[in-house]
Amino acid sequence: MSVSEVCQVVRSFDSCEGIKEWHRAPRVMRVMILLPILVVLSACQRVGISHQKTLRRSIFQFDGIGAYAYECGLTGQLETGRSSSSRVTAGGCASCR
Amino acid sequence: MKTLYAIFFSMGLSAVAAELTFTGPQEAEVTVETLSSDDIVARSYSLRYALTEGAWKMDVGVGINEFDLDYSPVLFGTDETLSEKTQLLNFGLTRRWNSEWSGTVRFSAYDGYSDYRSIWIAEFYRQFFGAFPDYYDPEPQGQSFGMTAKWDYLPGSGSVALSVDYGRDEIAPGWSFNSATGRPEPGREILDTISGSLRLEQALNGWLKTELEVNVRQITNRDPRYGIRHSWAAVAGPLGFRLTGGYTQEAPSFDAVYGTALVEWRFLPEWTCHIGYRVYQDSGEIQASGFNALAPPVDSRELFAGLQWERGSLTLSAGVGMLRTDYEPLSEDNEFFGNLYRDREWMTFRIAAALRF
Numbered sequence: 546m547s548v549s550e551v552c553q554v555v556r557s558f559d560s561c562e563g564i565k566e567w568h569r570a571p572r573v574m575r576v577m578i579l580l581p582i583l584v585v586l587s588a589c590q591r592v593g594i595s596h597q598k599t600l601r602r603s604i605f606q607f608d609g610i611g612a613y614a615y616e617c618g619l620t621g622q623l624e625t626g627r628s629s630s631s632r633v634t635a636g637g638c639a640s641c642r
Numbered sequence: 643m644k645t646l647y648a649i650f651f652s653m654g655l656s657a658v659a660a661e662l663t664f665t666g667p668q669e670a671e672v673t674v675e676t677l678s679s680d681d682i683v684a685r686s687y688s689l690r691y692a693l694t695e696g697a698w699k700m701d702v703g704v705g706i707n708e709f710d711l712d713y714s715p716v717l718f719g720t721d722e723t724l725s726e727k728t729q730l731l732n733f734g735l736t737r738r739w740n741s742e743w744s745g746t747v748r749f750s751a752y753d754g755y756s757d758y759r760s761i762w763i764a765e766f767y768r769q770f771f772g773a774f775p776d777y778y779d780p781e782p783q784g785q786s787f788g789m790t791a792k793w794d795y796l797p798g799s800g801s802v803a804l805s806v807d808y809g810r811d812e813i814a815p816g817w818s819f820n821s822a823t824g825r826p827e828p829g830r831e832i833l834d835t836i837s838g839s840l841r842l843e844q845a846l847n848g849w850l851k852t853e854l855e856v857n858v859r860q861i862t863n864r865d866p867r868y869g870i871r872h873s874w875a876a877v878a879g880p881l882g883f884r885l886t887g888g889y890t891q892e893a894p895s896f897d898a899v900y901g902t903a904l905v906e907w908r909f910l911p912e913w914t915c916h917i918g919y920r921v922y923q924d925s926g927e928i929q930a931s932g933f934n935a936l937a938p939p940v941d942s943r944e945l946f947a948g949l950q951w952e953r954g955s956l957t958l959s960a961g962v963g964m965l966r967t968d969y970e971p972l973s974e975d976n977e978f979f980g981n982l983y984r985d986r987e988w989m990t991f992r993i994a995a996a997l998r999f
Contacts (some may be wrong), residue, residue, distance in 0.1 A: 580872075592799040596848025600798070603914070603950065604875045604882035604906050607843065607853040611671040611690060612957040615884075615904060615916060615948060617990035619677035619684050622757040623942055623967055624922040626890040626898025628857055628869035 666695035673994040677965075679986040681712040684758050688730070697739070701748075703732035709758045711765075716980040719769040726761050728754025741797050746790040753783045755814065759937075762982045764814040771817045771826040780814035786835070800844040809835040833862045850876045867892040882906035882916075890924075898924035912953050920944040926970070936976060937983055942967045946990065955998040963990035 592600065599605075603613045621627060671690040676683065688705035707728040714721050734748035755761045764780050771777040786809030794801045815828035839857035846852065853873040860866045871888035884904040891897045904918035926939040948961030965988040972980055 591796045592845045592848055594798075596845075597798050599848055599877060600845050600851060602877060602882060604877060604884050604904075605845075605851045607873050607875070607886075611673045611688075612950070612959045612994040612996035614673075614959075614992070614994070615918060615961065616902070616920065616944075616946060617675050617677060617961065617963060617992045619675050619686055620920075620942075620944065620965060620990060622677065622684060622759065623940070623965070623988070624898075624900065624924075625927070625937075626869075626896070626924040627900055627922065628855060628871040628888050628890060 664693060664695065666693060667998060668693045669996060669998045671994065671996040673992065676991040677988055678991075679988045681714070682758050682986070683710040684708070690732075697737055699734075699736040699738070701732070701734040701736070703730075705730040705732075707754070709755065709761055711758055711761055713762060713765050714981045715766070715769065716978055719766070722765060722769075724761055724765055726755050728752055728756065742794050744792045744794075746788075746792070748788045748790075749785070750788075751783070751785040755782050756784070756811075759982065760814050763816075763979070766978065767814075767817045774826050776825050776827070777817065780831075782812055782814050784809060784811035786810070796844075798845075801842070803839075803841045805837075805839045805841070807835075807837045809837075811835070830862070835859060835861045849878065850874070865893040867896070880908040882908075884918075896925055896927065898922065912951055914950045914952070915948065916950075917947040918945075920946070920965075938970045938972055938976075940967055940969050940983075944988075944990065948992075957996045958994070960993045961991070964988075965990055 603609055603615075606613050609615070669690075669692040671692075673686070673688045673690075675686040678684070685708040686705060687708075688703060690701070690703040692699065692701045707730065709724070709726045709728075711724040712721070713724050730750070730752045732748065732750045734746055736744055736746040738744040755764070760782065768777070768779065786807055788805060788807035790803050790805040792801055792803040811833045812831060813833055815831045817826050817828055819825070820827045837857060837859040839855055841853070841855040843853045844851065851874070853871075853875075855869075855871045857869045858866050859869075867890060869888065869890040871886065873884060873886040875882065875884040877883075882905070884902070884906075886902040886904075888900050889897070900920070900922040902918060902920045904916055906914055906916040908914045920943065922940075922942045924940055927936040942965060944963045944965035946961060946963030946965075948959060950957065950959040952958075966985070967988065968985050969983045972983060976983075
């Protein structure tokens with residue numbers, strides 16, 4: 546699929562009246578969703594075996610934990626709006642959101 | 643609760659042990675983290691063990707979080723030194739169906755306070771209402787179940803993972819006087835959370851990779867919280883770079899923007915160091931109950947650095963960071979929590995070891 550074809554699909558998606566949530570989303574959110582999808586779809590290809598070792602470096606492990614993590618996980622107590630797929634429970638207290 | 647932990651733990655172990663012999667690759671990991679300021683210290687100790695055997699992978703983790711706080715009220719009450727411990731358990735079982743598809747089920751639970759802030763607020767209520775016979779101490783705990791379906795559409799290069807989770811928390815409730823009875827009553831004590839996320843990873847070539855995660859989380863009586871996180875990572879010889887940006891929104895008025903930039907340098911074959919900078923800003927929490935214990939808008943920044951040593955199957959890493967939180971002034975109705983939501987300088991430490999065998 547070429548980039549222009551992807552853009553056409555995205556435009557038709559954007560004009561669909563049924564997707565009201567999409568239109569309510571702030572511009573920054575929409576750009577952040579569309580940009581990487583466009584890049585990935587236009588560049589989607591298998592990486593050769595010779596590069597697999599490089600891709601196993603910690604810097605590429607976005608969900609790295611323990612010895613392969615870079616940041617202290619406890620900072621999530623201060624920055625409650627950070628996305629964390631591991632934080633399922635609401636925790637905290639009734640008054641906190 | 644402890645019995646429940648034991649049941650799930652032993653169920654998982656026995657299910658795998660009954661079917662498999664432990665001959666596949668295994669991994670053990672220990673992590674210690676600290677977040678500390680002059681009056682608040684949070685520590686996390688965790689152990690993790692993972693075993694892969696044939697098409698199955700089992701992942702078990704246990705941990706303890708410790709909290710030490712110097713509670714200091716603004717308007718009334720007494721200074722107290724508070725110490726709490728929270729026990730945590732995680733269990734996951736993954737089945738790989740073929741080179742492209744795998745599925746995971748997981749369970750996690752904790753017994754105790756989930757963060758330092760809920761300890762502070764619970765102490766406030768205890769000092770305010772503790773003399774009334776209707777008052778009782780909170781016993782917070784929570785459990786969650788989840789599933790993930792992962793499609794490695796380009797094995798080794800690209801994958802998509804769809805996750806769904808459900809969690810139930812028994813929280814430290816807020817207390818208020820019932821004007822009709824003249825007695826204190828607790829607020830909501832149970833929160834149910836349903837969340838879903840879609841995560842995409844794609845290596846564009848041998849030195850550039852990107853990640854996109856969109857997620858939504860719905861908690862009892864609240865609007866859904868939508869989030870997106872997007873990262874890029876690249877290497878150039880011994881150097882590595884990573885950029886992450888994210889945005890979170892919840893109606894009617896919460897939003898948060900954050901980002902991280904990181905540079906890594908492999909200066910010797912076994913040694914790697916990194917330095918990074920994180921920024922975070924949100925618009926303040928949304929009132930969810932009668933009493934206002936909400937955090938005002940906060941702006942935080944952290945400069946962090948670390949070192950990693952890797953030799954054969956052993957990896958050691960350590961890191962330190964300096965973090966600053968700047969809160970906007972509190973409104974009149976939550977001045978009670980002025981010492982909880984005051985600007986602080988924090989230090990973060992982490993040390994971890996992983997052994998693959």
